[in-house]
Structure formats: structure tokens, C-alpha cells
Amino acid sequence: MNKILTLSANAFLKMKRLRLLRVICHSNCRDLVYLSSELRLLDWTGYPLKSLPLSFKPENLVAILLSYSNIEQPWKENKPMHKLKVINLQGSENLIKTPNFKMAPNVESLVLEGCTRLAYVDPSVGVLKRLKLLNLRGCKSLRSLATKIGMDLLKN
Template sequence: MVLDMSRISDLQIKSEALVKMRKLRFLKFYLPYSFQSSQKKSKILLPGGLLSLPNELRCLCWMGYPSKTLPSRFDPGNLVELDIRDSNVEQLWEGKQDIVNLKKIALDFSENLVRTPDLSKI
């Protein structure tokens, strides 16, 4: 699923919105480069955070990811690409995760990032 955020003013997502999308493999919140420089905050609002992301997710591209961490119920073991540039993330997840499939990770301009997980098995 790809959402072009340049065409949306704000999008409020409920905490359980993605829980039932078990077969979702690709999730991208897209913002064209020309819009990126003018955006100071995320257009996506998560007032209750996210309960989970689908564990089958292979690609997560969410520029300006608004939460401080990925959902605790999310198992990132199937992720091949994680691109959450310019996010509010402080840390990706707690503890060690089996992320042997992860080939690309982009955390550029995530100014609140204070802790990264053990990436030695990538």
C-alpha cells in the first residue's frame, strides 16, 4: 500500500488500524522531495500510537514516522527494508530481534534517535 501524503492535509490513524492487515507486505507513506523540505511535522497523527504492524511486513517506508518506537507487538523478522527517515523515533525496539532479512535501513535526520539495536546479524 502506497499513500501519497502530498495530496492529504492530515491523516489520523487509529491505534488498531493496521492490526487486521495480516497479509500486508509493503507499506509506504510517500512524500515527494519538493514537499519534504517544507514539512516540519508529520501529516500522520497517531493519538493512541500503533498497537502493531503486520508481522509479514517486508518493506516499511514511513518518512516522518511520528512515534518514539516501533510497536512492541511488531516482529520485524521479515523486514527487508526499513526506511523511517526524519522520524520521531528514539529507539526502534527493545532487546534483540532476529532481523536476518534486513538489507536496508535508513534513519537519516531522525534527530531523537538515542539508541540503536544490535545490527550485527544483518
């Protein structure tokens, strides 16, 4: 049952309990700025904005998959994200620095491969005691990385 559903940006305002969102958008999607605070999964390849909307409350988010996006910094404020386990920003060439991870201490997978402008990984990456995967392959502009990363669980 393959149906294509076209939604206006305002339609998302009515989806207060939306938990899984996978966006496949080949045209202008900049109007989709509302994200439900109930989201568990946000999968949006090519996310068009520089950061997540300030109104978004990500406390229920488990995975954020924004590969090949225009993101410069995923979130600017420290919002509690204790359920967050997966961050994939692969190929997001505009990413300059990672956010502070103190409010997201349970991240297990952090994929930043191909983030060619990434220069700064916040030292709070050291609080990620459950981190199993840290992929920085192709981050050719990297200038700063925490000297203490909880490498107990990192896999080769």
C-alpha cells in the same frame, strides 16, 4: 489512478498479511501502532513514535525507512531480523543510540546521516560483515563507534 484512502488505526489490525507499507501522514498518526509481522518494507517518513511497537515481529522485514522520524531507538528487544538489509534513519534528530545489530547480521546499508543527537553506535555494528554503506555524516554528537567494523565491502 491516484486514490486517497483514509484508514482508521483499527483497519491495520485486519491486515495481517500486509507486506509493503508506505505511510504519508500529515496529521496525528500516533494511533497506528499495529504493524503486520509479514511486512517486508516499512517506509514511514516522520514516524511519530519513539520506537517500533513491542508487538511487532520484524523477522520478515527487508528494509526499514524511517527518515526524519521521532525514533529514539528503533527496537529495544533483540528480535531476529536476518532478512533486514536496509536501515535508513536519516534526519531522525531524536535518535540517541543505535540498536544491537547481532540479530540483524545481513544489513548492507545503514544511513544515519543528520542524526544530530546520535551519541552511541552499538559495538555490534562490527558483526555487519555485509555492510556496504555506513553514512554518519552530520552525526555531530557521536561519542562512541566500534573500533572494528567489517570494512571489506564498504564503498568510498
